[in-house]
Amino acid sequence: MNYCSNCGNSVELKIPDGDNVARFVCPKCGQIHYQNPRMVVGCIPVWQDKILLCKRAIEPKYGKWTIPAGFLENNETVEQGAIRETMEESGADVTIVRLHVLYSLPQVNQVYAIFLAHMKTADFDAGDETLECRFYETHEIPWDKIAFTAVHFSLEKYIENLKTNDTQTYLGKLIRKYE
Ligand SMILES: [Zn+2]
The missing domain is CATH 3.90.79.10 (Nucleoside Triphosphate Pyrophosphohydrolase)
Structure with missing residues (x-):
């Protein structure tokens, strides 16, 4: 995943606060993109x-x-x-x-x-x-x-x-x- 589905900014792969799995997170709008089965x-x-x-x-x-x-x-x-x-x-x-x-x-x-x-x-x-x-x-x-x-x-x-x-x-x- 490259771009935020909410605002179109580039996303970063990181572990959000309180989570233990790396997610694609948007540094601009804060959207966390969860990917599940x-x-x-x-x-x-x-x-x-x-x-x-x-x-x-x-x-x-x-x-x-x-x-x-x-x-x-x-x-x-x-x-x-x-x-x-x-x-x-x-x-x-x-x-x-x-x-x-x-x-x-x-x-x-x-x-x-x-x-x-x-x-x-x-x-x-x-x-x-x-x-x-x-x-x-x-x-x-x-x-x-x-x-x-x-x-x-x-x-x-x-x-x-x-x-x-x-x-x-x-x-x-x-x-x-x-x-
Ligand atoms: Zn965004």
Whole structure:
């Protein structure tokens, strides 16, 4: 960050009084620019004994399979965001069942909230960011072509819940070691 979003002056990186993290601070107007993780919200859309996966039409991970998910917008709840992203990317109209996975990616400053959701009908329609959507039974999931670790984790835990007839919510994280 170079310039203050409030007054346009050059910012300085420093630890504000009473804080313990370096922030971009404006020496002219005093604005402190806090940068915090972004929230990704999405669903595992379930229809009968199948789940709906989306093949990505955009980078990163073009051509890999994922669940419908995207960044939470201002002025919406996590559930609303997950339902909206599911509609935008897959055309599926869903009802949220429960929070399924909360997954932290501290090195890219993201947190995923993935919900289990039931499709109201079997209808779907791939959105602009999706090459195609299709139903998968759990034994058909293309594990080597899944786009993101958070999605892989969510699908694994979905199957684990099915096998044990459980309704558990799971915490996950990806900590990369650079050595
Ligand atoms: Zn300023």
